[in-house]
Amino acid sequence: MKKPELLLAGLFGCLTLSAAAPVLADDEPAQWESGEQVYQKVCGHCHEAGIGPVIKGRSLPPAYIETIVRHGFRAMPAIRASFIDDPSLNAVAEYVSKSAADTGEYGD
Amino acid sequence: MSEQTSTVLPKGVTASEFNTAVEKFRALLGDDNVLVRNDQLTPYKKVMMPRDAAENAPSAAVTATTVEQVQGVVRICNEHKIPVWTISTGNNFGYGSAAPVERGQVVLDLKKMNRIISVDAELGTALVEPGVTYQQLYDYLEENDIPLMLSFSAPSAIAGPLGNTMDRGVGYTPYGEHFLMQCGMEVVLANGDVYRTGMGSVEGDNAWQVFKWGYGPTLDGMFTQANYGICTKMGFWLMPRPPVTKPFEIKFEDETDIADIVEFIRPLRLAQVIPNSVVIAGTLWEAATCDTRRVHYTTEPGATPDEILKQIQKDKDLGAWNVYACLYGTPEQVEVNFNIVKGALKQLGKGKLVTEEEAGGTQPFDYRAKLMTGVPNLQEFGLYNWRGGGGSMWFAPVSQARGSECDKQYALAKDILNKHGLDYVGEFIVGWRDMHHVIDVLYDRSNDEERKRAEACFNELLDEFEKRGYAVYRVNTQFQDRVAQSYGSTKRRLEHTLKRALDPNNILAPGKSGIDLNNDF
Numbered sequence: 001m002k003k004p005e006l007l008l009a010g011l012f013g014c015l016t017l018s019a020a021a022p023v024l025a026d027d028e029p030a031q032w033e034s035g036e037q038v039y040q041k042v043c044g045h046c047h048e049a050g051i052g053p054v055i056k057g058r059s060l061p062p063a064y065i066e067t068i069v070r071h072g073f074r075a076m077p078a079i080r081a082s083f084i085d086d087p088s089l090n091a092v093a094e095y096v097s098k099s100a101a102d103t104g105e106y107g108d
Numbered sequence: 109m110s111e112q113t114s115t116v117l118p119k120g121v122t123a124s125e126f127n128t129a130v131e132k133f134r135a136l137l138g139d140d141n142v143l144v145r146n147d148q149l150t151p152y153k154k155v156m157m158p159r160d161a162a163e164n165a166p167s168a169a170v171t172a173t174t175v176e177q178v179q180g181v182v183r184i185c186n187e188h189k190i191p192v193w194t195i196s197t198g199n200n201f202g203y204g205s206a207a208p209v210e211r212g213q214v215v216l217d218l219k220k221m222n223r224i225i226s227v228d229a230e231l232g233t234a235l236v237e238p239g240v241t242y243q244q245l246y247d248y249l250e251e252n253d254i255p256l257m258l259s260f261s262a263p264s265a266i267a268g269p270l271g272n273t274m275d276r277g278v279g280y281t282p283y284g285e286h287f288l289m290q291c292g293m294e295v296v297l298a299n300g301d302v303y304r305t306g307m308g309s310v311e312g313d314n315a316w317q318v319f320k321w322g323y324g325p326t327l328d329g330m331f332t333q334a335n336y337g338i339c340t341k342m343g344f345w346l347m348p349r350p351p352v353t354k355p356f357e358i359k360f361e362d363e364t365d366i367a368d369i370v371e372f373i374r375p376l377r378l379a380q381v382i383p384n385s386v387v388i389a390g391t392l393w394e395a396a397t398c399d400t401r402r403v404h405y406t407t408e409p410g411a412t413p414d415e416i417l418k419q420i421q422k423d424k425d426l427g428a429w430n431v432y433a434c435l436y437g438t439p440e441q442v443e444v445n446f447n448i449v450k451g452a453l454k455q456l457g458k459g460k461l462v463t464e465e466e467a468g469g470t471q472p473f474d475y476r477a478k479l480m481t482g483v484p485n486l487q488e489f490g491l492y493n494w495r496g497g498g499g500s501m502w503f504a505p506v507s508q509a510r511g512s513e514c515d516k517q518y519a520l521a522k523d524i525l526n527k528h529g530l531d532y533v534g535e536f537i538v539g540w541r542d543m544h545h546v547i548d549v550l551y552d553r554s555n556d557e558e559r560k561r562a563e564a565c566f567n568e569l570l571d572e573f574e575k576r577g578y579a580v581y582r583v584n585t586q587f588q589d590r591v592a593q594s595y596g597s598t599k600r601r602l603e604h605t606l607k608r609a610l611d612p613n614n615i616l617a618p619g620k621s622g623i624d625l626n627n628d629f
Contacts, residue, residue: 049486
C-alpha cells in the first residue's frame with residue numbers, strides 16, 4: 001500500500017512536514033504541493049531556459065500536455081507516475097494551460 | 109487479468125507463471141503499484157539509444173516504498189524466476205533511461221522511496237533512499253539552512269545521489285568522484301537478506317556514515333555497476349559550503365591546444381590548488397548549451413565542417429577548448445590559489461581567463477558555475493538540441509591526465525564520428541590523475557538511416573579505442589555486454605562466479621555490465 005506520509009516526508013523534508021499538506025483533492029494525497037511547484041522544480045528547468053520550447057501562455061490543452069509528459073517527445077524524456085503522479089500531472093497541465101506568457105528572455 | 113494489456117513476457121517465463129507472479133506483486137504492493145497496462149508502461153520505454161525501443165520493453169513495472177516490500181519482490185521473483193531491473197529515478201539519459209537491459213524484465217521502480225533519512229550538518233554526511241533527487245536534497249538544505257554543498261552530474265534536478273553513485277557517475281565539485289564520497293550502503297540481496305556495508309552491520313553503531321571500511325572485506329564497490337543486490341539506502345559525504353567560491357573559465361583558441369592545457373592543469377589539480385573536477389569542453393558542447401542549433405548554420409546532412417565550427421566559435425565567443433574550474437575557501441585562500449593559477453597561465457603563454465563577474469550571468473558559464481557550486485539545473489540538456497531528434501549515447505573512454513593521450517583520443521574520436529556523418533561533442537573531466545573523456549554521440553533518432561549510422565559509429569568507437577588499449581568506464585544498456593568483453597574473460601569469469609553464488613536464479617538485472625548466468629562463463 002502507498003504510504004503518503006512517507007512520501008511527503010521525503011519530498012518536502014522531515015522538518016517541514018507539517019507545512020506540506022497537499023492542496024490537491026483526490027482519493028489520496030498528491031506527491032507535490034501544487035501544479036506551480038511541479039513546473040518550477042521540474043518543467044521550468046528546461047522550458048524557462050531555452051532548452052525546451054516555451055509552454056506557458058499558449059493555452060495548450062491539458063490533455064495534450066499530459067500525453068507528451070507520459071510519452072516524451074523527441075529529446076524530452078517521458079516522466080513516470082512514480083515521479084509526478086496523475087493528480088499532480090493534472091495540476092501542472094492545468095497550471096501551464098491557464099498561465100499567462102512570461103515576458104523574460106525566452107518567454108516572449 | 110482483464111486490464112493486463114501488455115503482451116511482453118520475461119525471457120523463458122510462461123504467461124501463466126508470469127500472471128501468478130503479478131497477482132503476488134498485487135497482494136504485496138497493492139494494485140496501484142503494479143503496472144501492466146501499456147499506457148502505464150509507456151514512460152518506462154523511452155530510450156535515446158539507437159536500437160528499437162521494443163528490445164528494451166518491460167513486461168511490468170512495480171513500485172515499492174519500503175525495504176520489506178523490496179525483499180518481498182525479490183522473494184516473488186525467485187519463486188517464479190522473474191528477472192527484475194531496478195531503477196532509482198530512472199533518468200540516466202544516454203545510458204538507458206528507465207528501460208531494462210533486456211526485453212521482458214520487470215522494472216522495480218524505487219522512485220517513491222524518497223526519504224532523506226538523515227543529514228548531519230556537523231559531520232557533513234547524508235543518508236538517503238533511492239528516489240531522493242538532488243533537487244529535493246538541495247531544497248532540504250536550503251529550507252533548513254544547512255551549510256553543506258552537493259556535488260552532482262548535470263541532470264541534477266531530476267537525478268539522484270544513490271543512482272548516480274551506484275553507476276559511478278561524476279560531478280564537478282571537489283567531491284566530484286561520487287563513489288569516493290560514498291559511505292555506507294544498505295543492500296537487499298537476492299536471498300532476501302538486508303546487508304549493510306562498512307560499520308552498518310554493527311549493533312548500536314553510529315559510525316556508518318563516517319567510516320567506510322568496517323572490518324574484513326570491504327564490498328561496497330562490488331555492488332556498483334553490478335547486479336549482486338538492490339541498494340535501498342546510501343550514505344555519502346557533503347562538502348561544507350565555503351565562505352567563498354570562485355568559478356572561472358579559461359578559453360583556448362585552437363583545437364591543437366588540448367595537450368598543453370592538460371599539462372598546465374595536471375600539476376594544479378594534483379597539488380589541489382584547483383580542488384574540483386575540472387572540465388575541458390569542446391566548442392560544440394559549449395555552443396549547444398548556449399542555445400546554438402546546427403540548423404542555424406547548415407541544413408546539409410553529415411558532419412559539420414570545420415569552417416562552420418570556427419564560425420560558431422567566433423559568433424558565440426567560445427574557445428576551441430573551454431576550461432572550467434573553481435576555487436573554494438576563505439577570501440585569503442582563494443586569492444592565493446587564484447594567483448598561482450594566473451602565474452601558471454602566464455607561464456603557459458596562452459588562454460584567456462574569464463571570471464564570473466566578466467561572464468555576467470551568461471550561458472554556458474552560468475550553468476557551469478552552478479554545477480561547480482552545487483546548484484541544480486538542467487541547462488546541459490541543450491546538447492540534445494544541437495541535432496535534435498532525441499538520440500544520445502555517451503561514449504566515455506578513460507585516459508591518463510597526460511596531454512599526449514588526450515590529443516590522441518580526441519583526434520581518433522573526431523575522425524570516427526565525422527566518418528559516420530556525426531560531430532565531436534565532447535569534454536574531458538579531470539579526475540586526479542585520470543580523465544573521463546565524455547563524448548555525447550548525438551543523432552536524430554527519428555531518422556532510421558541516421559540511427560543505423562549512429563549505431564555503427566558507436567561500435568567503431570568501441571572497437572578502435574579498444575585496439576589502442578582504451579575502454580569506457582560506463583555505457584548504455586545496448587552495449588553493456590560488448591564493453592564487458594573489453595575488460596577480458598578472467599574478470600568476467602570471476603563476476604559470473606560471484607553471480608552464481610549470490611543470485612543462483614539470475615533474477616537481479618541479468619545483463620547489467622554483461623553479467624548474466626545465461627552467458628557461457
